Amino acid sequence: MQEITTKELNYLRRKALWVWKETLAIHRRAPETRLASSLSVIEIFVALYYGGGLKFNALDPLDEDRDRCIISKGHGSICMYPILADLGFFPLEELNNVCKTGSFLGGIPDPVIPGYETVNGSLGHGLGVATGIALALKTKKSDNDVFVVTGDGELHEGANWEAIMFASHHKLDNLNLIIDNNGISMLDHTDNIISHSNLLDRLTSFGWSCVEVDGHDIAAVQKEILKQKNTANKKPKAIIAKTLKGRGVPGLENASLSHIMNPKPELIDELLENLTDSPLEDK
Amino acid sequence: MSMKPLPMRDVFLEKIWLEMSVNSSIFFISADFGSPVLDKIREDFPDRFINVGIAEQNLINITAGLAIEGYTVFAYAIAPFITMRCFEQIRVSLALLSEVRPMNVNLIGVGAGYSYVVSGPTHQCYEDITIMRALPNFQVLSPADHITTSALFDSCVATNGLRYLRLDAQVQPVLYPLELPVPSDGFHLHKKGSKVCFIATGFMVHTAFKAAEEINKNGFKVGIIDIFNLTNFSKEGLKKVLESYVAIVSFEEGFSGRGGLDSMLFEFIAESKLDLKTLSIGVDPGYSFELGSREELHEKVGIGIQSSLKKIQPFVQSVTHKFKEQ
Numbered sequence: 119m120q121e122i123t124t125k126e127l128n129y130l131r132r133k134a135l136w137v138w139k140e141t142l143a144i145h146r147r148a149p150e151t152r153l154a155s156s157l158s159v160i161e162i163f164v165a166l167y168y169g170g171g172l173k174f175n176a177l178d179p180l181d182e183d184r185d186r187c188i189i190s191k192g193h194g195s196i197c198m199y200p201i202l203a204d205l206g207f208f209p210l211e212e213l214n215n216v217c218k219t220g221s222f223l224g225g226i227p228d229p230v231i232p233g234y235e236t237v238n239g240s241l242g243h244g245l246g247v248a249t250g251i252a253l254a255l256k257t258k259k260s261d262n263d264v265f266v267v268t269g270d271g272e273l274h275e276g277a278n279w280e281a282i283m284f285a286s287h288h289k290l291d292n293l294n295l296i297i298d299n300n301g302i303s304m305l306d307h308t309d310n311i312i313s314h315s316n317l318l319d320r321l322t323s324f325g326w327s328c329v330e331v332d333g334h335d336i337a338a339v340q341k342e343i344l345k346q347k348n349t350a351n352k353k354p355k356a357i358i359a360k361t362l363k364g365r366g367v368p369g370l371e372n373a374s375l376s377h378i379m380n381p382k383p384e385l386i387d388e389l390l391e392n393l394t395d396s397p398l399e400d401k
Numbered sequence: 402m403s404m405k406p407l408p409m410r411d412v413f414l415e416k417i418w419l420e421m422s423v424n425s426s427i428f429f430i431s432a433d434f435g436s437p438v439l440d441k442i443r444e445d446f447p448d449r450f451i452n453v454g455i456a457e458q459n460l461i462n463i464t465a466g467l468a469i470e471g472y473t474v475f476a477y478a479i480a481p482f483i484t485m486r487c488f489e490q491i492r493v494s495l496a497l498l499s500e501v502r503p504m505n506v507n508l509i510g511v512g513a514g515y516s517y518v519v520s521g522p523t524h525q526c527y528e529d530i531t532i533m534r535a536l537p538n539f540q541v542l543s544p545a546d547h548i549t550t551s552a553l554f555d556s557c558v559a560t561n562g563l564r565y566l567r568l569d570a571q572v573q574p575v576l577y578p579l580e581l582p583v584p585s586d587g588f589h590l591h592k593k594g595s596k597v598c599f600i601a602t603g604f605m606v607h608t609a610f611k612a613a614e615e616i617n618k619n620g621f622k623v624g625i626i627d628i629f630n631l632t633n634f635s636k637e638g639l640k641k642v643l644e645s646y647v648a649i650v651s652f653e654e655g656f657s658g659r660g661g662l663d664s665m666l667f668e669f670i671a672e673s674k675l676d677l678k679t680l681s682i683g684v685d686p687g688y689s690f691e692l693g694s695r696e697e698l699h700e701k702v703g704i705g706i707q708s709s710l711k712k713i714q715p716f717v718q719s720v721t722h723k724f725k726e727q
Contacts, residue, residue, distance in 0.1 A: 229501050236469070236502075237493045246459055247494050250466015257448065258470070277490065280459035 122337045126169075130336045133204075134164045138366060139390060140200035140213065146386045148217035150225040154364035154376035155194025155269065158300035161336040162267060162359055166296075167201050169336075171343035172265060176206035179232045185262050186251050188235050190244020191269040191298060192226045193377075198233070199223055207232040242275025244268060245295060249281040252293040252354075263347055265294045270314045271303030279324075285354040286325030294346050295326075295356040298333060300363035304377045321356050333359025406575050409550040409568040410511050414438040416554040417475055421446050424558070428467050432460045432478035434511070439477075457482050461490035468495075468504035473558060479517070480510030480526040480567055484533055495563050496536040505561045509568060513543065513603050514654025516570035518695045522688045526567070530602075530653065531660035533565045534632055540564045541631040545606035548577040549629050553584050569604050571695070576606060576627060587634025590642055594624030596721045598643060601652035602628050602662050605682070608699070609652045611706050616717060623650075623717070631665055640673045648678035648720040650713055654704060657683030680716045682709045 122130075137160050145153040166172045166187065175181035189195045196216075203210045208222075208231070215221035222230045226239040236247050248266035255262055272278070285293050299317065301308055308314050321328045327349070331338045339359060346355040364370030367381055367389065418441050421427045429442050430451045443450045453460045457478055464476045476483065484491070495506055510529060517524035533541045542564055544550040550568060557564055582589045588600075592613070601609035606627045613623045624646065628634060643649065649670075653662035663681035670677050684702045691701060699705035703712070 229498060236465075237498050240489060240493050243462065243490065243493050246462025246490070247466045247469075249459075250463035250468075251470055252466070253451070253463065254467045254470030254472060257472075277458035277462065280453070280456040281462060284453060284456070284459055284463065 122340060127337050130164055130168055130340065133168050134161050134336055136204075137164060137197050137200050139393065141197040142367070142386050142390060144196055144199060144213060144216050145380075146383055146390075147214065148225070149380050150217050151196045152193040152225070152377060153196070153367070153381070154302075154370050154373075154379065155191065155298075155300065156196040157365045157367065157370075158333070158361035158363045159191065159194060159267065159298040160197050160365075161334050161339055162296055162298055162361075163195075163198055163201055165336055165340040165343055166265060166267075167205060169340035169343065171340065171347055173262065174205070174233070176202075176233070179207060183262065186235055186248070186255075186264045188244045188248040188251070188264065188266040189227065189238055190241070190248075190266055191272060192238030192241065194269055194298070195227055195238070195267075198227065202231070202233040241269070241272035242277050245278045246281040249285050249290065249293060252285065252290040253288060255292055256290065263292045263294055265296065267296045267298060269303070270297055270299040270301060270308055270317070273297070273314060273317070274303070274312055282321065282324050282326065282354075289352040290354045291327075291350055291352050293354040294343070295354065296343075297356060297358045298361050299358050300361045302363045302372070302374060302376060306374050310374075317358050321358070325353060326356050327351055327353040328356045328358060330358045330360065333361035334365065403547075404575055404578055406572045407547040408436075408572050409544060409547050410436055410509070410570070411438045412547040412551050413509065413554060413566070413568065414442065416551060418442050418445070420558055421449065424473075425449075426471065427473045427475070427558070430460055430464055430467075430474060430476045432457050432476075432482065434478045457486040458490050461487045462494060464506055465490070465494035465498060465504070468506050469498065469502045473505040473507075475507045475509060475557075477509045477511070479524060480512040480529055481524065483508050483510045484526070484529045484565065488532060492536060496538045499538050499563055503561050504563070505558075506563050507557045508565045510565060511568050512570045513567040514569070514605075515695050515698050516604070518698065519692060521690060527655045527684050528659070529565070529567055530631060530655050530662060531664075534665060535660070538563050540633050542566045542629060543602045543631055544568065544629045545601075545603055545627050546573050546576045548575055549582045549627075552582050553629070556584055567603065573604065573607060582627070582629060584630070585635070586638055587630030588626050588628040588639055590624065590626050592623075592625040594622045594646075596623075596646060597621065597648045597650065597717050598624035598626060598646045599650050599652060600626045600628055600662075600666060602631060604654050605652035605704065608704065608706060608709065609650075612652075612709055612713060615706065615710055616713060621717060621721070628662070631662060636669065636673065639669070640675065643670075643673075643675055643677060646677060648680070648716070650680045650682060650716065652682045652704070652709070655683055656686045657681045657703070659686055678716075678720045680712060682712065
């Protein structure tokens with residue numbers, strides 16, 4: 119497989135930075151949104167949507183010839199709003215209306231948003247439904263893939279593990295799970311709740327083809343997405359992406375209560391105004 | 402269709418098997434639950450029969466994924482498990498998602514009411530009507546014999562939608578030897594009566610017939626309605642039938658006063674501005690570990706012939722003012 123070029127990498131990094139800024143700006147306008155969990159997953163979504171791994175059609179979001187992307191971590195995907203708008207799923211101006219009366223962009227995304235496939239507000243549903251979709255695509259002999267992005271906290275829901283067992287038994291190698299492993303759910307670090315420290319071993323022992331990456335190394339994430347997509351090994355696949363919740367925002371980053379913390383508007387203004395170099399690089 | 406009483410589930414599965422042989426867009430998903438007829442489906446359609454194992458949440462999730470990809474799905478398990486173990490999956494990825502993604506899903510729950518007689522309260526099911534009718538976009542179908550079950554099948558394939566079928570696990574007598582039930586009506590007036598009408602669903606239609614026989618010995622003539630679609634019946638049609646009565650008695654093999662058939666009818670009566678007195682024959686709310694025949698269990702919880710007659714006789718007397726002295 120071809121290595122990513124510097125030009126491509128710079129393009130992805132610029133997009134990631136733009137999404138980071140837009141996500142902060144959305145939260146500044148709509149403080150009801152969850153910020154921290156949207157900041158850990160930016161490079162994952164940018165790699166998927168801009169890196170050539172995911173086949174989509176913004177003008178016809180339910181085009182039969184698309185890869186299905188199930189965004190299971192509902193609250194933590196506000197960063198998808200600027201991505202979908204930028205790619206033409208809906209007008210950019212809609213980003214000004216998040217959480218406002220009449221808008222389709224809520225505090226938690228719903229499948230009325232072009233580009234969202236399923237209901238994601240309640241956690242732990244995406245992987246199971248994605249598994250059913252993967253089975254359907256196999257039966258149709260479709261070449262399209264299914265991607266599903268979950269948080270690590272929602273993997274505490276047992277239904278995920280029913281799907282994990284099912285997917286390997288049925289050799290669903292068109293199913294690609296990406297875990298935004300930021301290590302924090304709402305009240306605490308997952309290590310203090312039910313630890314996920316050995317996710318790789320767990321998934322591997324369940325018959326999945328797994329790899330761990332730095333979820334903020336956009337080149338590494340993109341490379342793994344393309345590699346997995348092009349591997350037909352009769353195993354479902356998982357990328358466990360180590361990330362930082364609240365990334366780039368002082369006080370929020372990796373704080374155990376970051377999920378429910380709202381940075382002060384002045385801090386967001388300061389961050390957005392003084393942003394010259396990407397705070398997301400070379401950490 | 403055979404006039405010899407048959408198991409509802411086998412009649413329904415036979416129809417699915419036939420349809421699967423001409424329609425490649427049907428999946429049958431089971432949560433490790435079988436039947437002799439199901440063996441034919443397993444053998445003849447190994448790619449479209451899936452056993453998810455003892456995993457009802459996944460049963461529903463897999464069903465939802467297949468359904469939004471355009472497959473018609475029949476999902477199959479024991480009634481309390483396919484409704485209550487996975488209720489949020491049903492709510493989120495079927496009822497809610499179907500608002501924006503068209504789908505055709507039929508949940509088949511076997512073991513309505515006390516049909517798993519000796520298996521106890523985990524396998525018996527007294528809450529399913531209540532919780533399933535709470536969900537918008539779902540039809541709750543509750544046939545009383547295999548003829549009705551068979552008649553309901555066609556719409557399950559022909560039209561998109563979400564349906565929950567609660568089937569009895571035991572063979573029940575045929576209620577429709579001549580006239581077939583009309584699925585779009587959702588109910589059937591078996592016997593026209595005067596003053597009092599019995600409205601029953603599932604197994605309890607048979608109880609209603611027996612109770613009517615007893616009551617009628619005292620010079621009454623009660624009407625009997627089998628309601629087999631508890632959500633999408635013809636409201637106009639039922640209103641028209643009930644206008645000539647002064648009272649109804651509801652019969653269900655589910656908890657009384659907890660949102661089941663009785664609540665549905667009381668809401669309907671209020672909404673339709675019908676002037677009817679009401680009596681609910683349903684399971685006294687509570688759980689029991691006692692063993693006995695279905696009839697014995699029914700007597701203990703207030704829905705057997707004798708225990709319901711104790712409530713029905715004074716009710717009929719009071720609403721008609723002409724109950725004969727025994």
